Amino acid sequence: MSTVLSAAGELTSTSTGEAVTFWILAPVAVLAALGMILVRSAVHSALLLVANLFCVAVFYLLQQAPFLGFVQIIVYAGAIMVLFLFVLMLVGVDSSDSLVETIRGQRLGAVIFGLGFAGLLVFPIGSAIDGVHGNGLATANTGGNVQAIGRLLFSQYVFVFEAVSALLVVAAIGTMVLGHRERDAGGPVGQREWMRRRFTEGRQVTPLPGPGVFARHDSADTLGLLPGGGHASGIGGIEGSDDGPALAGAGKGDEQ
Template identity: 50%
Template sequence: MNVVFWICAPLMVLGALGLVLFRKAVYSALSMALTMVNLAVLYASLDAPFLFAIQIIVYTGAILMLFLFVLMLVGVDTPDSIIETIKGQRVLSALGALGLLGLLVFSIGGAVTAPADTMEGATVAAGGNVEGVAQLLFGRYVWAFELTSALLITAAVGAMILAHAQRTRPKLGQRELADARMRAYATSGAHPGSLPNSGVFATSNSIATPALLPDGSIAQESVSATLTERGAQLDSAQLKELTAETFAGAQRVSDEEEEEL
């Protein structure tokens, strides 16, 4: 028990410090996972195998996954700014935290005088850890247990309402899109058909290759605007030269073969 404690406790403190100090939220979430797993091990060392499983399933499994999902939704790589908006906030919060720690430590200092009365007796009397927890849960605390079901239902409904987004404009179906395209053709003469496909060259036919028009200029609509913005668009003029060379080479080979015959 002591050995387990002295292995897990430093790791937990490290994880907690990482949670506060890392500037990227994903690192914070991962160091929190470290803390939670070590906490589960401590539960096991304190003769609470049921809570050990629950801690891993609920905290590291469900809650941290939820945090990570939301981090992915709101953008992973937005580091916290380190500029203080309230003057002296860091110093004051450090002082407050020191005070809190002092208060807690001093109250713990003389609080425990009786010798430990470990879980062994209770576990044997109840016939196991899970049985002991269940007897209390469905006995003395059954009313609180029933209330938690109401809490969970309320939380689920609340999350659904909060995450629900009202449509501000009606959804466009195939019919409406076709109408809009024909209207654009009537007013501005925009081509109503499909967009030109990307260019096909001897060495590349990727979607980043712009197609060339008969006059040698680039057909802008043949490449997605996103690719152009990212700078992923390939140079068609260069590809055209390469293709011409390849064709010339292939032509030479076939000419030579004909001569041999």
């Protein structure tokens, strides 16, 4: 490909192989993008976006940008999409879009806007690029694309490079701050502490009745389970919540 491009030093038309690849992959990219915004499931959207990103990566490779093509595959299709899928799984896969329009006519408006925007972009570009000829990157890429980009990054754009690295550090710290959740302080609570809490807070002192066993016993240490779901007070009577202060908490279970 580069031999074709560098032959005249000017690039008026691409090679046949590049044209074939473009005409095969461009519809795939557009259809994947359209599918991404049309399917309901968010996971399907993510997978279609991966397809689109791979197509764009191939376009980078075709346009003599091998470094960007592989970075696209590694960073976008690898890291960023994995991040997307992680968050999708955390949020819940079944959280598909609601089909209720909160603003009336929003979809129709979006379609009209999209068509108008596409026309506004595509037709002027289409007329402007008629008979355009480029230079090609054959001279700029001599000695390797990665080496040339690295030379630019660390000489002309070194300040931007440093700023961007600071941005990455800030983003990482910001994510940690946003994602951090304050856990309940203190370790596990022991038996002694539980008993102290039960008495001081006036809660049920004895263990609650096991599930599925109705009032075969009804005493202070083995409560009876009532048909309604609550449990008996444990002082003989099934009802009876008008007890002394020590057992007042036991009666509370009846309302459960």
